[in-house]
Structures are given as C-alpha cells and as structure tokens.
Amino acid sequence: MIPPSVIKEITRVVGEDNIFVSLEERMCYGYDSTPDAFVPDMVARPGSTEEIQAIVRLANTHLFPIVPRGAGTGLSGGSLPVKNGVVLDLTRMNRILEIDEENLVAVVEPGVVTYAIQQEVERRGLFYPPDPASLKTSTIGGNVAECAGGPRAFKYGVTRDYVIGLEVVTPRGDLVKTGGKTVKSVTGYDLIRLYTGSEGTLGVITRIYLRLIPKPQSIKTMMAVFPQLDDATRTVTLIVRRGIIPVTLELMDDRTIQCVESYRHLGLPLDAGAVLIIEVDGAPELIEAQSGQIMDLCREGGAREVRVAASEQERDDIWAARRAVSAAVVQIKPTKISEDISVPRSQIPNMVRKLREIAERYSLNLVIFGHAGDGNLHPNILCDQRDREEMERVEKAVGELFQAAVELGGALSGEHGIGTMKAPYLKLETGEAGYAVMLALKQALDPNNILNPGKIFRGE
Amino acid sequence: MIPPSVIKEITRVVGEDNIFVSLEERMCYGYDSTPDAFVPDMVARPGSTEEIQAIVRLANTHLFPIVPRGAGTGLSGGSLPVKNGVVLDLTRMNRILEIDEENLVAVVEPGVVTYAIQQEVERRGLFYPPDPASLKTSTIGGNVAECAGGPRAFKYGVTRDYVIGLEVVTPRGDLVKTGGKTVKSVTGYDLIRLYTGSEGTLGVITRIYLRLIPKPQSIKTMMAVFPQLDDATRTVTLIVRRGIIPVTLELMDDRTIQCVESYRHLGLPLDAGAVLIIEVDGAPELIEAQSGQIMDLCREGGAREVRVAASEQERDDIWAARRAVSAAVVQIKPTKISEDISVPRSQIPNMVRKLREIAERYSLNLVIFGHAGDGNLHPNILCDQRDREEMERVEKAVGELFQAAVELGGALSGEHGIGTMKAPYLKLETGEAGYAVMLALKQALDPNNILNPGKIFRGE
Numbered sequence: 001m002i003p004p005s006v007i008k009e010i011t012r013v014v015g016e017d018n019i020f021v022s023l024e025e026r027m028c029y030g031y032d033s034t035p036d037a038f039v040p041d042m043v044a045r046p047g048s049t050e051e052i053q054a055i056v057r058l059a060n061t062h063l064f065p066i067v068p069r070g071a072g073t074g075l076s077g078g079s080l081p082v083k084n085g086v087v088l089d090l091t092r093m094n095r096i097l098e099i100d101e102e103n104l105v106a107v108v109e110p111g112v113v114t115y116a117i118q119q120e121v122e123r124r125g126l127f128y129p130p131d132p133a134s135l136k137t138s139t140i141g142g143n144v145a146e147c148a149g150g151p152r153a154f155k156y157g158v159t160r161d162y163v164i165g166l167e168v169v170t171p172r173g174d175l176v177k178t179g180g181k182t183v184k185s186v187t188g189y190d191l192i193r194l195y196t197g198s199e200g201t202l203g204v205i206t207r208i209y210l211r212l213i214p215k216p217q218s219i220k221t222m223m224a225v226f227p228q229l230d231d232a233t234r235t236v237t238l239i240v241r242r243g244i245i246p247v248t249l250e251l252m253d254d255r256t257i258q259c260v261e262s263y264r265h266l267g268l269p270l271d272a273g274a275v276l277i278i279e280v281d282g283a284p285e286l287i288e289a290q291s292g293q294i295m296d297l298c299r300e301g302g303a304r305e306v307r308v309a310a311s312e313q314e315r316d317d318i319w320a321a322r323r324a325v326s327a328a329v330v331q332i333k334p335t336k337i338s339e340d341i342s343v344p345r346s347q348i349p350n351m352v353r354k355l356r357e358i359a360e361r362y363s364l365n366l367v368i369f370g371h372a373g374d375g376n377l378h379p380n381i382l383c384d385q386r387d388r389e390e391m392e393r394v395e396k397a398v399g400e401l402f403q404a405a406v407e408l409g410g411a412l413s414g415e416h417g418i419g420t421m422k423a424p425y426l427k428l429e430t431g432e433a434g435y436a437v438m439l440a441l442k443q444a445l446d447p448n449n450i451l452n453p454g455k456i457f458r459g460e
Numbered sequence: 461m462i463p464p465s466v467i468k469e470i471t472r473v474v475g476e477d478n479i480f481v482s483l484e485e486r487m488c489y490g491y492d493s494t495p496d497a498f499v500p501d502m503v504a505r506p507g508s509t510e511e512i513q514a515i516v517r518l519a520n521t522h523l524f525p526i527v528p529r530g531a532g533t534g535l536s537g538g539s540l541p542v543k544n545g546v547v548l549d550l551t552r553m554n555r556i557l558e559i560d561e562e563n564l565v566a567v568v569e570p571g572v573v574t575y576a577i578q579q580e581v582e583r584r585g586l587f588y589p590p591d592p593a594s595l596k597t598s599t600i601g602g603n604v605a606e607c608a609g610g611p612r613a614f615k616y617g618v619t620r621d622y623v624i625g626l627e628v629v630t631p632r633g634d635l636v637k638t639g640g641k642t643v644k645s646v647t648g649y650d651l652i653r654l655y656t657g658s659e660g661t662l663g664v665i666t667r668i669y670l671r672l673i674p675k676p677q678s679i680k681t682m683m684a685v686f687p688q689l690d691d692a693t694r695t696v697t698l699i700v701r702r703g704i705i706p707v708t709l710e711l712m713d714d715r716t717i718q719c720v721e722s723y724r725h726l727g728l729p730l731d732a733g734a735v736l737i738i739e740v741d742g743a744p745e746l747i748e749a750q751s752g753q754i755m756d757l758c759r760e761g762g763a764r765e766v767r768v769a770a771s772e773q774e775r776d777d778i779w780a781a782r783r784a785v786s787a788a789v790v791q792i793k794p795t796k797i798s799e800d801i802s803v804p805r806s807q808i809p810n811m812v813r814k815l816r817e818i819a820e821r822y823s824l825n826l827v828i829f830g831h832a833g834d835g836n837l838h839p840n841i842l843c844d845q846r847d848r849e850e851m852e853r854v855e856k857a858v859g860e861l862f863q864a865a866v867e868l869g870g871a872l873s874g875e876h877g878i879g880t881m882k883a884p885y886l887k888l889e890t891g892e893a894g895y896a897v898m899l900a901l902k903q904a905l906d907p908n909n910i911l912n913p914g915k916i917f918r919g920e
Contacts, residue, residue, distance in 0.1 A: 100804075100806075101701065102697055102701070102805065102806040103804045103805050103806050104700065104805075105804070125703065146646065147646045147650075149644060149646075153644060158644065158646075160650065160653075161621070170893060170897065174892075174893035174896070175893055176890075176891070176893045176894045176897055177891060177893075177894065178890070178894055179871075180804070180869050181804035181869050182802045182803060182804055182835055182869065182870050182871045182874075183802075183805075183834045183835065184609060184613060184618065184802045184831070184834045184835065184836045184871070184874040184875065185802055185871035185873065185874060186606065186607045186609075186618075186657050186871075186873050186874065186875060186876070186877050186878075187871045187872045187873050187878060187882075187886070187889050187890065188878055188886060188890060188894075188895075188898045188916055189654060189657070189658055189662075189898045189901055189902075189916075190607075190620065190650075190653045190654060190656065190657050190658075191894065191897060191898070193620075193650045193653035193654070194649060194650060194653070194654055194901075196650065197646050197649070197650050198649055198650075202649075213705070214700075214702075214703030214704070214705065215703070217703075237562055240564065240674075241561065241562070242674075243585065243674030243675070243677075244674075245673070245674065282746075283746055283749070285745055285746070285749075286742075286743055286745070286746050289743070289745075342642045342643075342644045342645055343642060344560075344563045344565070344640070344641035344642055345562065345563050345564075345643070346560075346562040346563050371644070374643045374644040375642060375643065375644065376644045409640050409641050409642065410642050411639075411642045411644070411645035411646075411647050412647045413645065413646050413647050414642075414644040414645060414646065415644065415646055416646070417646050418646075418647060418648055422647075426647070426648060429647050430636075430638070430647065430648060431636070431637060432634075433630060433634035433635055433636045433637075434636045434637065434638055434648075434651065435648075436634070437630065437636055437651060437905060438648045438649045438651070440904040440905060441649055441654075441901065441904060441905075442649075443904065444900040444901060444903065444904030445897060445900060445901075456648055456649075
C-alpha cells in the first residue's frame with residue numbers, strides 16, 4: 001500500500017482532477033484485453049513529462065510500482081497492475097506535436113491514438129504503416145512499448161522500424177533523449193530499440209519521433225479461396241519466391257471462416273480449407289501487373305477462386321471478414337485465449353499441423369488465423385473461463401504450442417509481447433543465457449524494480 | 461601483460477598455427493583505418509564458437525582485454541587494441557552456412573566478407589542491400605558490430621534492418637542465441653539490436669542470420685550537376701517530397717569534385733557547386749517513369765545538366781567518381797580525418813554552411829560528400845599528422861563540427877560508430893542521462909570490462 005502522504009504528494013503533482021482513488025475508479029484501470037484483473041492503489045493521469053518525472057522519483061524513493069498505461073488494449077497483460085501501485089494513465093498526453101513534412105517525421109506524445117496519427121499524416125500524402133488490429137483505440141505509446149505489428153508488417157515492418165527517436169523517463173526520474181529527426185544514427189548502444197518493445201519495464205516513454213514514408217498511390221485487394229490449408233501456405237511461398245512483396249498475406253483457416261460467416265453472413269465459402277487476403281500497393285501500373293501475377297500464382301498453388309476487389313466497397317467487404325474474426329470467434333465460447341506465435345515462413349504448414357494435433361489431444365476449440373507472410377500466426381483457443389477443468393487443458397495446450405513454435409525455430413510472440421501471459425515460458429525461447437542477459441538489463445536500469453514489475457520475467 | 465601460462469592455454473585452444481606472438485605479427489593487428497596504432501599482447505585466430513567461449517572464459521578469469529576483429533577497416537577505432545590484450549581475429553570463421561531461399565535468410569559466420577554474401581545471394585535472385593564502402597574487404601561481423609550503412613541505406617536501411625538473429629558469446633563465455641529465421645519477434649528485450657552496433661563491447665558475435673529480399677529487377681543511375689551546393693540539397697527535398705525514394709542520393713561538393721577529377725580525369729565538371737548521384741531500382745516500367753520525374757525535379761531544383769547512364773559502362777563511370785573520393789582526397793594532404801555526422805535532412809544546407817565556417821576559421825582543408833538522402837555527411841579534413849600545430853586545429857574543428865551537428869538535432873555518427881575517435885564527444889549527444897544508461901548496460905553485461913575496453917566510453 002502507498003502511504004497517504006505519498007498519495008497526497010502525487011495529487012499535488014497532477015492535480016485533484018487527475019487522480020482516481022475510489023475502488024470503483026481504480027477497478028477500471030485494473031484490466032486489459034487478457035482475462036486477468038487487478039486493482040491498483042491509485043491512478044494518476046499526468047499531463048507532462050515533468051509530472052511523470054516527479055511521480056517516478058516518488059516511486060523510486062518510496063518503492064511502489066509504476067504501471068504505464070495507454071488504452072489498455074494489450075493482449076499479453078502489459079498494462080496490468082499485478083503488484084498494485086500507481087497506474088500512470090498517459091492518455092492526457094495526446095498531442096501530435098509536429099508533422100515535419102520536409103524530414104518525413106511525426107513527433108507525438110504517447111497518448112495519441114495511432115489511427116489519429118495515421119489520419120493526420122495521410123491527409124498530407126504521408127504514411128505511417130504499422131496497423132495493429134486495435135489501432136482505432138490503442139495509443140502510440142502502447143504500440144511502441146509492445147512493438148506492435150499488424151497485417152501490413154509483411155511489406156512495411158513493425159513499430160520498431162518506424163521509431164527514430166524517443167524521450168524516456170528513467171526509473172530514477174531522469175529524462176533520456178535518444179535519436180530524433182535524424183534517420184541514421186549509430187551513436188553508442190541502440191537505446192531506441194531497447195526501449196521499443198520493453199513493455200514499460202525500463203522507462204516511461206514521453207515523446208516519440210516516428211519516421212514517415214510517402215503514401216502509396218493505390219491499393220489492390222484480393223481474396224483467394226483454397227480447398228486445403230496447405231495449398232494456401234504453399235502459395236505464400238510461391239509469391240515470395242517470385243520476388244513479390246505484397247502489403248499483406250493474411251490467412252484464415254476453415255474454422256475461422258465458418259465462425260465469421262455464421263456471425264456476419266458475408267458470403268464466405270464455408271467449404272474452403274483456407275482463404276488468403278492479399279493486398280498490393282504502389283504505382284497503379286505496377287500493382288496491376290503484380291495482382292495479375294499473384295492471381296496466376298494463387299491458381300498455380302491450388303486456389304479454386306480469386307476475388308479481386310473492383311471498388312472501395314468490395315475492398316471493405318473483404319477486410320470486413322478479417323476484422324470480424326475476434327468478435328466472431330467468441331460466439332463459440334466466451335473466453336478467447338489469443339496466442340501470437342511466429343515461425344519461419346516455411347514452417348507454417350508444420351506449425352498448423354502441430355496446433356491441430358494439440359487442440360485435438362486436449363479436446364479444445366481452436367481457430368487459426370494471422371499474418372502468413374511473416375510466419376506470425378494467431379491460434380485462438382476458445383473456452384470458458386468458468387470451467388476450471390477446461391482451463392487446465394487450455395494451460396497445458398498453450399505450453400505445448402509454445403514448445404512447438406520454439407522447436408520449429410520460432411518465437412513466443414510476433415507482436416503482442418510477453419507481459420504476464422508468456423512470462424512463464426520466456427526461457428523456452430531465450431534459454432538460460434539469454435534470460436540472464438535480459439534480467440541483467442532490467443536490474444541495471446531499474447534496480448528497485450519499480451517499473452511495471454511482474455512483466456516479462458516470472459517472479460522478479 | 462598476459463601471463464605465459466595463459467598464452468599457453470590459449471595456444472592449446474586454437475592450436476599453434478592460429479596464434480601470433482612475435483612483435484612483427486602482433487603489430488599487424490594493432491591498427492585499422494584510423495590514424496592510431498597499438499600492439500596487442502597476442503593474436504588468436506579461433507575456428508569455432510567453442511574456441512571463442514574458452515578464450516573469453518580465460519579473459520574473464522585472468523582479466524585481460526579481448527578485442528574482436530574482422531578485416532580492420534573500421535573508421536572509428538572499433539578494432540584497435542587500445543588496452544592491449546588478445547586480438548580475436550575472426551576471419552577464419554568465414555563460412556556461409558546456409559542460404560535459405562524459402563525463408564529468405566542467409567546464415568553466416570562473422571568472418572565472411574560482405575561482398576561474398578552479396579554475390580552468393582544475388583546468384584539466387586536475392587539481395588542483401590547494406591553496402592558500406594569497404595564491402596569488398598570488410599567482414600559481416602564487423603558490419604554488424606558497427607551497424608554499417610552505405611549509399612543504399614536511403615531506400616533500404618542499414619545493417620540493423622537486416623539482422624534477424626544472432627549468436628553471441630557473452631563476457632562470461634555463455635552463448636546467447638537470439639532470433640533466427642523468424643522475421644517477426646517481440647520476445648523480451650530486443651537483444652538483436654542491442655548487440656548490433658555495440659562495437660564488440662557486449663559480446664563476440666559468432667553467427668548471424670540476415671534477412672534477404674528479392675533482387676531488384678533493374679537499376680537506373682543518374683548524375684545531376686548543380687551550380688550551387690544549395691541547389692543540390694534543395695533538390696533532395698524536392699525528390700523526397702514528391703514521394704520518390706531512390707536507392708541512393710549521393711552528394712559531392714565542389715572541393716570533392718575537384719580532387720576526384722585531378723586524380724582520375726573522369727570528365728567531371730570542375731566549375732560545378734555540387735553533383736548528386738541518384739540511382740533508382742525496381743520494375744523497368746516503374747524506374748523509367750521515376751527517372752523521368754527525377755530529371756524534371758533536378759532541373760526544377762536548378763541542375764544545369766543531368767546525365768543518365770545508358771549502359772553498364774556509363775553506370776560504372778558515374779560510380780567510379782564516387783568510389784575514387786577516398787583515394788583522391790588524400791592526394792591533397794596525407795592524413796584524412798573522415799567524419800560521419802548525421803543531421804535531419806532539412807538541416808543539410810545549415811550543416812554544410814557551418815562546416816565551411818569552421819574549416820575557414822581553422823584554415824583547414826575540408827571536403828564534403830556523403831549520403832544526402834538520409835542526412836549523413838562525411839566531412840573529411842585533410843591534414844598532415846606530422847604537423848602538430850595543424851593537428852591541434854583539426855582537433856578543435858572536429859569538436860566544433862560535432863557540436864554543430866548535435867545543435868541541429870543530429871548525431872555524432874551515422875554509420876561508422878563511436879569507437880575511440882568519438883568517445884570524447886559521446887555525452888554531447890546522449891547527455892548525462894543517456895550516457896548513464898549506456899554505461900549501466902555495459903557494466904551489467906561486462907562487469908569486468910574485458911570486451912573491447914576503451915571503446916564508446918571515454919576512460920572506462
């Protein structure tokens with residue numbers, strides 16, 4: 001518990017209007033998109049970097065946890081106050097400070113919703129590619145802290161590929177400025193990428209410099225329908241080997257298609273083994289040629305049908321299917337354990353086979369969808385949190401699916417982070433030596449373990 | 461000095477044939493492309509990761525420095541044995557272990573020459589873009605340790621953008637495996653980017669996984685001649701703002717042009733204020749259109765002439781000018797202090813103005829060339845190391861040029877690293893807080909300071 005004198009002190013820093021201390025209010029800041037929930041001792045909503053520095057200094061003196069939070073949409077538990085303490089709600093710091101059209105850089109505060117940045121830059125003919133599914137809700141600070149991805153990562157990369165500068169409040173309350181509007185820098189260790197994806201455990205991000213690119217001139221969207229899932233994954237390889245890098249190569253398996261269709265009635269093929277949603281962008285003449293090649297390759301790979309969106313409406317219809325997945329799958333069972341493994345592209349067929357074996361062995365409902373282009377699959381286990389026996393099977397299955405991903409040369413997480421959900425499995429991938437290095441970094445930068453404790457490392 | 465018993469032990473590890481202990485031999489491993497030279501106590505040429513682990517464990521027990529070294533082409537002093545110790549020559553570990561065409565990944569040992577990787581992957585229709593000027597000599601291990609760049613970085617990014625997995629021997633002799641063939645991963649802290657660019661101070665890189673991309677179908681190269689340097693830098697902005705991202709946007713100022721022409725007689729315009737070498741790549745129909753747009757924009761920006769290479773020979777002729785720069789400029793004076801500042805693109809004209817002011821104030825010979833697209837300039841001061849009075853002026857000028865770059869929002873190094881050369885200036889850019897974080901990382905991972913001591917941090 002935080003002593004009343006410290007609560008008073010924090011209140012003085014951010015103002016009466018910007019704290020929450022009642023149980024009802026605190027409970028609203030205790031959960032995210034994972035099934036767990038906790039209750040922080042207090043919620044503070046700072047309005048400036050200086051206020052954050054003051055609060056962090058208090059935390060480092062009085063040794064209470066600080067849990068930075070954006071919109072709380074994370075899927076790995078990154079913003080959960082697992083050890084209570086102060087939730088630092090950063091959504092008041094939501095200004096787009098500058099869009100520098102000459103240097104192609106946006107300077108933003110952490111609490112801006114990612115979609116707001118995208119709209120603002122696209123209005124100027126520029127483009128910020130990372131597109132996590134949560135982008136209309138989630139904040140850029142959370143995106144950076146978790147290194148968010150999205151479907152467009154296949155062509156354009158993930159959040160870390162666009163962060164070129166950060167301001168970060170250290171656990172001692174100092175302000176580190178690293179990078180800025182310079183696109184190319186090798187001055188000492190790469191603090192930008194160390195903080196990006198560090199899940200709020202090494203510092204509180206207070207300002208972000210994002211690299212922008214010119215907005216692609218045009219887009220073409222296709223949906224290819226395959227009798228078997230293996231045909232779809234083989235087609236992914238055919239496309240890549242032909243030297244074509246589409247923006248997206250999204251996969252939905254048969255169970256996912258059936259869930260979405262029964263939920264939204266979009267006319268999806270209920271007897272298909274899988275569909276791929278493929279999008280290309282660029283100069284009109286180029287994407288015309290590319291989409292023709294892709295259609296040919298889809299047919300060569302065994303597609304029985306390739307639909308090409310002829311209008312903005314048809315494009316929306318194709319994406320409506322993909323966007324409906326999360327809502328659709330919970331119609332089967334109320335609890336969704338949304339995983340996020342990543343394997344070398346060539347291992348997708350093996351991974352899918354293993355996933356299905358595991359689901360069958362534990363009699364679980366499993367749907368598979370995700371970003372096939374970069375080997376990042378989202379196996380979702382649909383279950384009921386109230387059914388303890390089922391949840392025990394889920395836990396065993398999750399352990400096995402991580403094991404399988406690592407055995408195939410993959411990663412525990414492609415874009416959601418480790419948080420609380422995958423902390424027990426971290427060593428599977430890092431080994432003892434990698435774990436020791438990561439823990440040494442945490443202990444060196446946050447010796448009192450005040451920043452987002454209980455994340456990434458189990459039991460630290 | 462390393463005790464004879466330890467030298468014997470290291471000899472046992474790598475074999476008699478793979479050590480150098482005579483002064484003549486050791487001297488050969490004491491210098492790089494910077495003016496300084498030192499003499500290591502011993503040179504060991506390990507042939508495997510296990511041998512490296514054994515040597516590093518000895519270093520951590522007996523507390524002597526380990527200096528990893530590739531081809532010794534570095535421009536910041538990264539491979540200099542400034543505190544003596546054992547130089548670890550990694551050039552025996554020079555195997556390309558695998559080129560995985562399905563996953564678009566090359567797996568290589570650190571001692572492979574970068575150009576050898578490029579030739580091998582291009583034979584398969586693939587592409588590894590980073591192209592430091594040293595690429596025909598320098599090793600990929602050194603490229604990763606320094607996060608090398610090159611002209612193509614403008615479109616394709618630098619070395620860090622292609623490293624997706626590493627094996628690294630830690631200062632305790634453990635082996636960390638991070639990443640691999642998976643392109644998308646957010647498992648814990650980003651150790652891949654922490655080791656990339658860490659200049660051999662945090663671990664010895666023993667295996668590298670490089671992301672490959674499809675080889676561009678075709679290339680078009682142009683040289684635009686401008687009456688004034690400001691016209692050239694304005695043109696860079698015009699091109700970028702039009703949404704065109706060429707592969708290269710290389711700048712040479714008037715002094716550079718004059719040096720090159722008097723050295724190579726390539727028919728360069730001696731009365732020009734600057735030239736830009738612009739290259740575009742991609743589908744033939746696309747680059748045809750893009751090069752047309754670029755020519756128009758060059759004329760709009762004030763170019764008095766734009767030469768387009770009509771053949772491979774003419775392309776080579778254009779690049780011959782750029783490649784001759786380093787050899788040409790030392791014809792003026794024997795010592796070349798090759799700097800590597802990076803500024804926001806829009807600040808290039810201001811930076812050039814400041815550079816010329818500084819050179820004039822200290823009566824120094826200065827040429828300016830570099831990668832204008834990403835704001836990375838190489839101001840070279842031409843001097844004579846034997847002239848102590850001149851070298852004092854050089855030192856003052858260098859300090860001021862770093863100060864100027866930082867004041868314009870730039871970086872001390874775009875692609876060469878900090879090493880010994882820029883260590884005295886590191887805090888200018890990082891500030892005290894950033895410096896403290898970097899030093900804490902070094903101390904956490906290498907508490908005995910055995911790995912490449914004397915680099916990045918002054919006096920540690």
